[in-house]
Amino acid sequence: MFSGRLSVSMFRRLLVANRGEVAVRIARAARELGCTPIGVASTADRGSDWTRAFDEMVCVGPAPPAESYLKAERLVQAALQTRSSALHPGWGFLAEDRRFAQLCRQHGIAFIGPPAGVMALLGAKSPAKRAMRAGGLEVVPGSDGPLRDVEAALLCAEASDYPVLLKADYGGGGRGMRLAANEAELREVFQAAQAEARSAFGSDSVYLERYVTAGRHIEVQLLVDGFGQAVHLGERECSVQRTHQKLIEESPSPALSDDERAALGKRAVQAALSVGYENAGTMEFLRTPEGKFYFMEVNARLQVEHPVTEMVSGIDIVHKQIEISAGRPLGLRQEDVRLQGHSIECRINAEDPEANFRPAPGRIETFDIPTDRGPGRVRIDTHMTAGETIPPNYDSLIAKVIVHADFRESAIETMQNTLAAAQIEGVPTTVPLHLAVLSCEAFRSGNYDTGSIPGWSS
Amino acid sequence: MPPSREFIVERQEQRIFLRAPEVGTFTCVVEEGAVLTPGSRAGVLHRLDVAFELIVPAGVTGRIVSIPPERVHAPVEYGAALYELAPLATTVSDSQQKESAVKTRSALALRAPYSGRFWHRPAPEDPAYVQIGDVLEPGRTVGLIEVMKTFTHLSYEAHGALPQKARIVKLLADDGDEVDEGDPLIEVENV
Numbered sequence: 064m065f066s067g068r069l070s071v072s073m074f075r076r077l078l079v080a081n082r083g084e085v086a087v088r089i090a091r092a093a094r095e096l097g098c099t100p101i102g103v104a105s106t107a108d109r110g111s112d113w114t115r116a117f118d119e120m121v122c123v124g125p126a127p128p129a130e131s132y133l134k135a136e137r138l139v140q141a142a143l144q145t146r147s148s149a150l151h152p153g154w155g156f157l158a159e160d161r162r163f164a165q166l167c168r169q170h171g172i173a174f175i176g177p178p179a180g181v182m183a184l185l186g187a188k189s190p191a192k193r194a195m196r197a198g199g200l201e202v203v204p205g206s207d208g209p210l211r212d213v214e215a216a217l218l219c220a221e222a223s224d225y226p227v228l229l230k231a232d233y234g235g236g237g238r239g240m241r242l243a244a245n246e247a248e249l250r251e252v253f254q255a256a257q258a259e260a261r262s263a264f265g266s267d268s269v270y271l272e273r274y275v276t277a278g279r280h281i282e283v284q285l286l287v288d289g290f291g292q293a294v295h296l297g298e299r300e301c302s303v304q305r306t307h308q309k310l311i312e313e314s315p316s317p318a319l320s321d322d323e324r325a326a327l328g329k330r331a332v333q334a335a336l337s338v339g340y341e342n343a344g345t346m347e348f349l350r351t352p353e354g355k356f357y358f359m360e361v362n363a364r365l366q367v368e369h370p371v372t373e374m375v376s377g378i379d380i381v382h383k384q385i386e387i388s389a390g391r392p393l394g395l396r397q398e399d400v401r402l403q404g405h406s407i408e409c410r411i412n413a414e415d416p417e418a419n420f421r422p423a424p425g426r427i428e429t430f431d432i433p434t435d436r437g438p439g440r441v442r443i444d445t446h447m448t449a450g451e452t453i454p455p456n457y458d459s460l461i462a463k464v465i466v467h468a469d470f471r472e473s474a475i476e477t478m479q480n481t482l483a484a485a486q487i488e489g490v491p492t493t494v495p496l497h498l499a500v501l502s503c504e505a506f507r508s509g510n511y512d513t514g515s516i517p518g519w520s521s
Numbered sequence: 522m523p524p525s526r527e528f529i530v531e532r533q534e535q536r537i538f539l540r541a542p543e544v545g546t547f548t549c550v551v552e553e554g555a556v557l558t559p560g561s562r563a564g565v566l567h568r569l570d571v572a573f574e575l576i577v578p579a580g581v582t583g584r585i586v587s588i589p590p591e592r593v594h595a596p597v598e599y600g601a602a603l604y605e606l607a608p609l610a611t612t613v614s615d616s617q618q619k620e621s622a623v624k625t626r627s628a629l630a631l632r633a634p635y636s637g638r639f640w641h642r643p644a645p646e647d648p649a650y651v652q653i654g655d656v657l658e659p660g661r662t663v664g665l666i667e668v669m670k671t672f673t674h675l676s677y678e679a680h681g682a683l684p685q686k687a688r689i690v691k692l693l694a695d696d697g698d699e700v701d702e703g704d705p706l707i708e709v710e711n712v
Contacts, residue, residue, distance in 0.1 A: 122600050123599050144596035
């Protein structure tokens, strides 16, 4: 059936409304598809080595993100005046801001992401949970929507069982969460959670759910085109976290059987279609030690850890994002998706693991991560080179090391060989942390959860 | 009131650069050679559906020596150089040098640094900046010169033959008079 929006021509120019590693990643994909990548930079990033990935750069403001990378009007104007017909938001910044998506479309620019209405639904956690429950997924026991007051919270906690977690409705990235082990603690933290939510996310709306101990963070990568065709590309295991920030991701998860994977993927696809999802997205689940999967949230964007999925599936997720936005059909059925081997990603951050992971901006003197250490393949996603300075205004990610091998053991070995030979000087990095995790028994056996970093005690 | 933004100001030795405070398309509304002063409106920058008037911020005065090559709807990024200004002091001293060559044939006088309209007062209902008998010291404002709707403060400077302190003897140019560069505006005497 012809839907009237079938347009197979590719964008000629694509603006990447982001910086650093993700900007470089998207620029590469755009070029491979024959569209000219146009970049933006703050004054702090101007002249940085990574900006050379672009054919044109537009300076959009001073160093603070609020005055540059978060200025929706400036970014859209930058797209217009560079004659870009599409805009990729990357991750972070405005990637999940539905008003930004709307603004792009109002000005005739294709926003590479889901429709604004779907973003609005999935952006607030309570409506998202409600919609996903209607779409057939189980959610963590807890409040149905935001809590009016502490009394409502107490009632709800009683029903769902302690310990409970208070979360900001508009929160993310692990911020705005408070844990309460009993009634007294819940009374104590409720107002603080509301105040924190208000100051961090502009709304004091908080909800409550049972805190699942020894849970695993497992997420499903989805691709949905504009014609209702959808596939999943398997899952990513992201349970090695520090204060809810992912450190190591792998695919497949050592905790899942093939049957569980297929069933989870199928349910995720159905739930995504039930809300009219489009483009690439990730559905995050919490797997309890008993093997239950609770829906947590949808990340309506490209994710930092997408490369592990690309390695095992052989599918370039950013290509697919751009093609879907250009109106092309997905061209994939579920049975065409073949997941092969095992992939692991380590996030190399400029942080000092010995000093409670204090971010350490500064000048990188030496930057050499080998890609020939085997036994598997190595991919480095980075925007850094020796001599570059990490500005203090943005996140501390300097590189992602991704390996792919036939088996999990050989993937771990490849990662160990690569990181052991990596030379990064000038700033402390999380490399020692990764080496500790990779060599510890808990990680090697695959038996770990989000509760603590395996092999690491700070 | 249309929305407005002040230029970003960058000083490099003798030059002043007025830079774009927004991303957008810039339309230039003044000519090379015009004098910009605090509050001058010197262009329009369109960002999506908004047209920002660009305003010269406090403390910036100078003559435009360079404007963008594209004058209408030129796409500019944040921080793009829109105007380059030369401080008035240099241009004034140029004319003062000319003046010192001819000073023997006239009494001590403050002269117009460039052509324009000379005003005694900031607004019609306001008192004049100076009157006959006032003693002038360097930096004292004596009037305004208007060029293309841009008003520049004219201040007394002890250049050339002009002394550190001078008393006003006569107001040679009337309020609102058209004056040419070098025309005597105010006759003064040494105190």
